Amino acid sequence: MKDAGQEISQAISDINSALGSSNQSFYMNYLKRSVKHLAEAVAILNENQRELNDRIS
Numbered sequence: 001m002k003d004a005g006q007e008i009s010q011a012i013s014d015i016n017s018a019l020g021s022s023n024q025s026f027y028m029n030y031l032k033r034s035v036k037h038l039a040e041a042v043a044i045l046n047e048n049q050r051e052l053n054d055r056i057s
Helices: 005-019 024-056
Strands: none
Touching (some): 005 024
């Protein structure tokens, strides 16, 4: 199984960078990156759930 923690950590880092940015373009770019990392984390968690379900059945 894969670990989603790195993706979540990167998303948090990007959100913190966005909040510290005074430039709207950088702000939006950081938020877009954070959404991509969160989406990847969800995909990893879904894959892990499928693996666990397969092991149980």
